[in-house]
Amino acid sequence: MDPRSDHDYDFIVCGAGTSGCVVAARLADESGARVLLIEAGEDYSGPEVTEPAQWPLNLGSARDWAFEGQADPRLNGRRLPLSMGKGLGGGSSINVMVWSRGHRADWEHFAAESGDPAWGYASVLDYYRRIENWQGSPDATRRGSGGPVHVEQPATPQPLAWATLEAAGDLGIPRFDSPNGEMMEGAGGIAVTDLRIKQGKRESVYDAYVRPRLHCPNLTVLTGALVTRVLLVGTRAVGVEVLIAGERRRFHAAAEVVLSMGAVQSPKVLMQSGIGPADELRKHGIAPVVHLPGVGENLQDHLAFGCTWEYQQPQAVAGSGCETTLYWKSDSRLEAPDLLQCQLAFAVPSPPEVAIQPPEHGWTMFAGLARPASRGRLRLSGAGPLDAPIIEPNSLTESEDMAAAHALIELCRALGNSQAFNGLIKREVVPGPREHRAMEQFIRNSAMTYWHLSCTAKMGRDALSVVDHQLRVYGIDGLRVADASIMPRITVGNTMAPCVVIGERAAELVLAGV
Known part of the structure; x- marks a missing residue:
């Protein structure tokens, strides 16, 4: 499918990183659903990515957003x-490849904060048993x-x-x-x-989830495309605006938009779309659509x-x-x-x-x-x-x-x-x-x-929460966030494995609502 001739999809997943690849792949498994996966970076399969010992060479490269703290x-x-993966696979294509599922207390905290036992440890073990092909x-x-x-x-x-x-x-x-x-x-x-x-x-999450499905006619992967904002009609997400080679383009989603761009880009796009702390948005000439003071907080x-x-x-x-x-x-x-x-x-x-x-x-x-x-x-x-x-x-x-x-x-x-x-x-x-x-x-x-930026659009029920227990953005229909930004608290250990779980759960929730 050529995105230049067909701009209408059922689902748009923004970000082909650790969570986004999982969401797009699982949605694409539904044969009737047309899925667009958008990535700002490019595909790359050179030795810096494929050879495990060469991972430090990715830091500061074109495959790194190379953010910097104040x-x-x-x-x-x-x-x-503050390095963060940019390209197909996101962080899973440039990281140290450590698989760490998070501590039992982390997932029990997720369940308590969200009010949903499906985020608890027993439930998450079910996801891990389905996800893994453990060799030990x-x-x-x-x-x-x-x-x-x-x-x-x-x-x-x-x-x-x-x-x-x-x-x-x-x-x-x-x-x-x-x-x-x-x-x-x-x-x-x-x-x-x-x-x-x-x-x-190295086997990235893109390798594990998306690459085996590239033959699927209902899955489109678009690279070199920077998502600039979510398109809204009132308080409903209907698509995204994207910057490609300096040109602004629009893609429309009949069902849902999922932001999976990580703990920097996901809250950034939310704010640029008018979703976030109203006073901060007004400072930059952005008209607030929904006042969510927690967007960008809790880093x-x-x-x-x-x-x-x-x-x-x-x-x-x-x-x-x-x-x-x-x-x-x-x-x-x-x-x-x-x-x-x-x-x-x-x-x-x-x-x-x-x-x-x-x-x-x-x-x-x-x-x-x-x-x-x-x-x-x-x-x-x-x-x-x-x-x-x-x-x-x-x-x-x-x-x-x-x-x-x-x-x-x-x-x-x-x-x-x-x-x-x-x-x-x-x-x-x-x-x-x-x-x-x-x-x-x-x-x-x-x-x-450790380059594990997290928690900037947290799941929960308090005043600083951005998404609910089903990862739906408060106050906006048809929009979810699925990446490390939704963590109420950073997990113990490396964040790749928990982000795969977040992606699996997000896809399950999206499909349950279709």
Whole structure:
């Protein structure tokens, strides 16, 4: 089907990222429904995408929106680079390929906030069992087989992985067969990482869901098309306006429009369509259609700190370089782990403010705050589609986050300097021993992110909620949001797997209403 000659569809899905690919594919399975999937980026299948170890080369490339946070006084005035996937597959085409389903407490929180038990852990396990094609030890309760999403662990983990597992055990951290089984129902633990690598190559969500359906005559994939706003007749969504090669075009949806462009672009398009905080919209000459003060609020991300060691001898980097995953609590009284650590088999350079060069041959514990208390926001800089959004991460605003960061780095240093690494490492490079005040400065200077921006159009029932339990935008008919922006709270761990669940549930809800 040629979108230039036929602009009318039943469903329009905006954004071919992790959630959008799932929504479009499931809607296209309904033979009578014409589906348009719109993506601002392009298709790309070069080695930077297909070869797992080359994922860092995507950062800052044409496949990265390359957003940037505002200068943050809590980070000593630094601006955080905020990468986000742009192109078919979205983040799943440029990320580290880690499959992490979220903690039981996350999904119970989703259910409580939405008032819908279908978002609870038991229901979500049903989705995961249908989604996964798990290659590891069978777990009929928690894992799936035969689904579209291939998930496997490294066949032969490198010595670094085994040393990390041993070091964690020496500290009393329990080891599990997988990070996505029992480990995410309690206090946490450590395990060999689950990855989206198949036959040695990355498998994006686009590869798993959309590519097998490209032959379907009712599915159209349009790339190089930037969605600028939702077309409204009164308070009903009837289509979208799109910018293609500088030309504005319109596409119409008889049934529904679904925004799946991520936690930056989805709220941005909502606001440019007149849906958001009325006073902010008026500042930019946008007439408010529905006043939703929560659009762009509640921004969350996993803040990260690199702790780096030098190898005695160069070591191989296998797969994506991430072979162990750890979740743990900084305080045993917490309901779920608040510390996240993905081991990377290469040295991640610290920000220049740290003033320490990475070793030529080394490795990094990429240590993150899994349950940040701080909240940021996103605003418009102008009404134009090319006006960059103003992103205020507000990192380390809350004292709990600084306390957790201290505990996290203390844990990583205890792990990395363990006897388990004797014979493998030469020395600790970053951060090294520091007294409390100096460590706080290191935390502010070294903070990076996991690039897990979330929660800016949250699901819920309070005044800042943007979508209801069925992901329908409040006050607008025929419009839903389905991506990480609808999370009431960021999940523990990497966000790709929860976004697949969000996509599956969104498609189910859309089809139930047809």
